[in-house]
Amino acid sequence: MSNTTPQKFEFQAEISQLLDIFTHSLYTEKEIFVRELVSNAADALEKLRHTQLTEKEVLDDKLALEINVTTDDKAKTFTIQDFGIGMTQAELIENLGTIAHSGSKAFLKAIGEGEAKNTSLIGQFGVGFYSAFMVAKSVRVYSRSWRTAEPGHVWTSDGSGSYEIEASEGERRGTKIVITLKDDAADFATDWKVKEILERYSAFVSFPITLNGKRVNTIQALWLRNKKEIKAEEYTEFYKFQAHAFDEPRLRLHFSADAPLAINALLFVPKDNTEKLGFSRLEQSVALYCRKVLIDARPKQLLPEWLRFLKGVVDSEDLPLNISRETMQDKALIEKLNKVITKRFLKFLEDEAKNHLDAYNEFYAEFGIFLKEGAAMDYTHKDQLTKLLRFESSLTEKGKTTSLADYVTRLGSEQKEIYYLVGPNRAAIENGPYLEGFKARNLEVLFCYEAVDEYVMNNVREFDGKKLTGADHADVKLSDLPKPEGALSEDDTKKLTGWIKDTLGERVAEVKASDRLVDSPVLALNADKMMSPHMRRMMKAMNKDGAEAPLRVNLEINPRHAILKRLFELHTASPDKAKLVAEQLLDNALISAGLLDDATAMVARLNKLLESM
Numbered sequence: 001m002s003n004t005t006p007q008k009f010e011f012q013a014e015i016s017q018l019l020d021i022f023t024h025s026l027y028t029e030k031e032i033f034v035r036e037l038v039s040n041a042a043d044a045l046e047k048l049r050h051t052q053l054t055e056k057e058v059l060d061d062k063l064a065l066e067i068n069v070t071t072d073d074k075a076k077t078f079t080i081q082d083f084g085i086g087m088t089q090a091e092l093i094e095n096l097g098t099i100a101h102s103g104s105k106a107f108l109k110a111i112g113e114g115e116a117k118n119t120s121l122i123g124q125f126g127v128g129f130y131s132a133f134m135v136a137k138s139v140r141v142y143s144r145s146w147r148t149a150e151p152g153h154v155w156t157s158d159g160s161g162s163y164e165i166e167a168s169e170g171e172r173r174g175t176k177i178v179i180t181l182k183d184d185a186a187d188f189a190t191d192w193k194v195k196e197i198l199e200r201y202s203a204f205v206s207f208p209i210t211l212n213g214k215r216v217n218t219i220q221a222l223w224l225r226n227k228k229e230i231k232a233e234e235y236t237e238f239y240k241f242q243a244h245a246f247d248e249p250r251l252r253l254h255f256s257a258d259a260p261l262a263i264n265a266l267l268f269v270p271k272d273n274t275e276k277l278g279f280s281r282l283e284q285s286v287a288l289y290c291r292k293v294l295i296d297a298r299p300k301q302l303l304p305e306w307l308r309f310l311k312g313v314v315d316s317e318d319l320p321l322n323i324s325r326e327t328m329q330d331k332a333l334i335e336k337l338n339k340v341i342t343k344r345f346l347k348f349l350e351d352e353a354k355n356h357l358d359a360y361n362e363f364y365a366e367f368g369i370f371l372k373e374g375a376a377m378d379y380t381h382k383d384q385l386t387k388l389l390r391f392e393s394s395l396t397e398k399g400k401t402t403s404l405a406d407y408v409t410r411l412g413s414e415q416k417e418i419y420y421l422v423g424p425n426r427a428a429i430e431n432g433p434y435l436e437g438f439k440a441r442n443l444e445v446l447f448c449y450e451a452v453d454e455y456v457m458n459n460v461r462e463f464d465g466k467k468l469t470g471a472d473h474a475d476v477k478l479s480d481l482p483k484p485e486g487a488l489s490e491d492d493t494k495k496l497t498g499w500i501k502d503t504l505g506e507r508v509a510e511v512k513a514s515d516r517l518v519d520s521p522v523l524a525l526n527a528d529k530m531m532s533p534h535m536r537r538m539m540k541a542m543n544k545d546g547a548e549a550p551l552r553v554n555l556e557i558n559p560r561h562a563i564l565k566r567l568f569e570l571h572t573a574s575p576d577k578a579k580l581v582a583e584q585l586l587d588n589a590l591i592s593a594g595l596l597d598d599a600t601a602m603v604a605r606l607n608k609l610l611e612s613m
């Protein structure tokens with residue numbers, strides 16, 4: 001069929017509808033048409049490569065498999081040529097004239113569902129060939145099939161209801177699309193503009209892309225290569241390029257999965273946690289690719305919030321070919337991807353913790369805060385995340401940590417709870433009054449140094465059937481210790497606690513002999529069971545309700561301590577002085593708990609006590 005008179009065709013009704021949207025679109029990111037045409041060209045080259053494997057006779061068999069883009073800012077044209085599979089006349093009609101073969105189908109479906117005015121949808125879909133009409137006055141498609149007997153044709157349209165096809169002599173194999181740009185889209189005829197777009201969307205396309213004769217894509221889609229053949233430097237180079245980073249990645253996970261979805265992913269943990277350094281909150285930045293073409297550099301739902309520190313690429317190239325790109329925008333599919341990747345990454349961390357302890361601990365020191373966030377907020381992954389948490393404890397050396405699982409292996413059979421204490425650092429917790437009762441009973445206590453820890457522990461609630469319990473919570477019950485010699489008798493202790501309660505009045509809710517004090521004279525427990533002293537401090541720092549409620553504490557005294565024994569004598573012999581001592585003991589306990597708000601009264605009292613030396 002090589003008639004030289006142009007034949008005129010009407011577009012299918014749906015195509016006309018699409019064209020109408022694109023030609024009149026005010027959508028700002030018109031540049032995605034470049035992505036669409038490059039991806040079509042790459043598809044055509046890929047198809048040719050397959051064809052060459054099975055067909056003996058292929059037109060222009062020696063032509064390089066590449067994509068050439070040229071711009072002409074005088075003529076205001078944008079041209080993209082590939083030496084791919086090409087199209088016969090029948091294919092031109094079928095592929096570019098009917099919706100059946102267009103990636104725009106899903107887009108049209110979505111706008112059919114009442115979102116016609118919502119042009120923001122354009123960027124989210126693989127809208128396909130017709131997106132060219134966002135920028136085109138007219139489009140010419142020169143194409144010649146790989147089949148040697150087929151002549152070349154040129155397909156022409158200005159995007160109104162019809163197109164023309166006529167024979168075209170001298171075409172090589174493949175497709176050349178020439179776009180004459182609208183005046184307001186003339187930028188796309190400039191080298192700088194097109195270069196920037198190609199670098200963004202098509203950096204990893206595996207066929208060489210040239211722009212005005214210069215190669216633009218030189219980085220390989222490393223995630224699709226065999227792990228065993230990739231050198232560490234290549235990974236680092238890729239990371240720096242893809243994440244716009246300057247550091248070396250701390251950890252990397254390169255994996256592919258076949259079920260339930262075909263995924264190739266290459267994920268990196270950067271060296272530093274920039275949020276910790278005080279930079280702004282990170283944003284999810286693992287990019288989503290489909291067969292090496294960028295779909296979305298920052299797909300928000302691809303990973304859970306707490307994985308926002310990850311860098312890298314997720315690609316769905318191995319998806320069966322009938323799942324087309326627009327399906328990738330499907331929410332359910334993104335959710336599935338999210339599930340698979342998150343699970344795999346958590347498994348990776350578990351393995352790291354097992355096999356590369358030092359690397360894991362260094363990672364944890366930097367990024368552990370994100371795992372805590374996940375453990376506290378992401379119900380789906382809470383259990384796996386809780387296993388990954390690490391804490392110093394009363395049984396570890398300074399700087400060494402334990403997991404909750406290891407803690408549990410050390411517990412005695414009667415211990416039903418996992419204890420923790422929150423404080424600014426190890427020394428503060430070790431020197432405070434709360435730990436000693438646990439130490440005396442050989443009960444391990446986890447040490448928590450971060451502001452969020454109390455919140456995390458409260459949300460995680462339990463591990464392996466053991467409740468996570470603050471060692472400074474008022475309702476912790478500890479077993480009896482043998483009474484050492486020389487303690488106040490039970491009777492005397494009762495008298496003393498009664499007197500202290502009367503003396504301190506409203507400031508204390510309860511005064512009792514402590515089962516957890518060994519060396520310290522007193523300690524204060526928040527009378528509100530739900531709120532530990534640390535929690536109250538935090539609420540106060542955040543200026544939250546609850547902090548301002550009048551402070552009432554339970555005061556526990558140590559009947560073995562010399563001060564209390566002395567106080568017992570003093571409270572009958574010299575009640576005025578004893579009152580000062582009791583008040584001072586309460587303030588001391590509040591200071592240890594970090595609960596003393598105003599020290600002025602205390603200083604005056606101390607001075608009075610010192611006078612009586």
Ligand code: ADP
Nearest residue numbers: 040041044086095101102103104128129130175
């Ligand atoms: P999709 O790529 O999702 O199929 P498009 O609207 O982008 O949808 O393209 C429609 C069809 O046109 C393609 O499926 C393909 O058959 C054909 N086509 C587009 N560009 C080319 C090309 N450069 N070479 C060969 N065929 C092409």
Ligand code: MG
Nearest residue numbers: 040103128129
């Ligand atoms: Mg396409």
